[in-house]
Amino acid sequence: MTRPTALTCGDPAGIGAEIALKARAELGRDLAFFWIGDPSHLPPEARFHLIAHPDEAAEVAPALLPVLPHAFPHPAHPGQPDPRNAAAVIEVIARAVGLVQAGQAGALCTLPINKKVLKDGADFAFPGHTEFLAHLGGVERVVMMLACPELRVVPTTIHIALAEVPGALTPDLLEATIRITDAGLRRDCGIAAPRIAVAGLNPHAGEGGAMGREEMEWIAPLIARLRAEGFDLRGPMPPDTMFHPRARAGYDVAVCMYHDQALIPIKTVDFDGGVNVTLGLPFIRTSPDHGTAYDIAGRGIANAGSLVAALRMAQQMAAARGV
Structure with a gap:
């Protein structure tokens, strides 16, 4: 039996709290996880149980969300991000990582944050969640993998303009991406010999140099x-x-050259069930493949499918690592 998964609250003005409750209702005793955040930020009708230690999560009644409390300085209002809560959002992420690193939780699952809010409220110095987690894990380079039952994809370059891709896409970067991906599938997905498909950069993979020479010259x-x-x-x-x-x-995974080349196919194949996985960390991290969704926060209509899939994948990866 794996240790419970730590689920961070993310931006309290987003849909994180409501989909955490929906995920608990769907998973029940099938999967042990606990939510870290301020209980006052949960919806008024929320049924939850406060815990003092991750070990208690497995004993909480399946109808209740296990909550490891973390006080925030200000209330949460759905759809209205508050930079005054930014520092506490960052603290929750660091606390959850600490619990996983200490062996008190088996894996980390993160609910969505808003990078601009964190930067405005706490001078967040990282481009996003993933880079902050790499910093906390003491590693320089990690890989983002999006996964669903039918497809796994890895973008080699991520959040940059398309015009910048040819310059950012270097042999060193692609090689590191392939190596981290191969090691991650072996360690975390139980695939003994990963089959990796590498996409071309140009249409038709360059078509012999007629539409670009990167494939011929170095890929x-x-x-x-x-x-x-x-x-x-x-x-x-x-x-x-x-x-x-x-x-x-x-193949088991497709290594792609840029963001949309990877994300368009997986979002087409499984829009609601895709999971964001960070490979190359010393701990397991998954996340639902969507944002804070301020526009629907608090309305009770958010789809928890991606979070349910992320929690299931975190547990499966923890089992593969034996944690």
């Missing part, structure tokens, strides 16, 4: 070198033909 040679080391790689593959069902059956 294909890099793949060949890593394949000679024992990596099971295929590509560079034409991006427009590698995501249909028959093609997906031939």
Whole structure:
């Protein structure tokens, strides 16, 4: 039996609290997790149970959300982010990481934050969640993987303008991404020999240099070198033909070159059930693949499917690591 998963509250003005309650209602005793945040930020009708230690989460009645309390300085109003709560949001993330690193929780699942609110209210110095977690974990480079039962994708470059991709996409970056992805699938997903498909950068993977030369000049040679080391790689593959069902059956993960090349197919395949996984951390981290959704916060209509999938995946990965 794995240890319970620590679920951070995220931005208290977003949908985090309400989908945490929905996830608890769906998962019941099937999966032990606890929410870290201010109980006063939960919806008025919320049924919860305060705990003093993560070990108590498994004993809480399935109809109640286990809550490890963390005081915030100001109330939460759905859809109205408050920078005065920013420092406490950051504290919750750091506290949850500490619990996982101390072995008191088996994995970390994070609810969405708003980077601008954190920067405005607490001078948050990181581009996002992932970079902050890498800092807390003491690692320089991590990889973002989006996963659902039908598809796993990894974008090599992430939140940059499309015009900047060719300059940011270097052999060193792609090689590191492939190595971290391979190691993560082995350690966290129980895949003994990951089959990795590498997308081309250009249409038709360059079509022999007619539509770009990156594939010929360095992507294909890099793949060949890593394949000679024992990596099971295929590509560079034409991006427009590698995501249909028959093609997906031939690999375990697709390493893509930029954000939309990776995220469009997975959001098309499973919009509500995709999970954001950070590979390369010394601890397990998953997250629902959506944002704070201020526009629907507090209305009770938010879909908890991605969070349920993220919590299930966190537990599965913890079991694979034996934690």
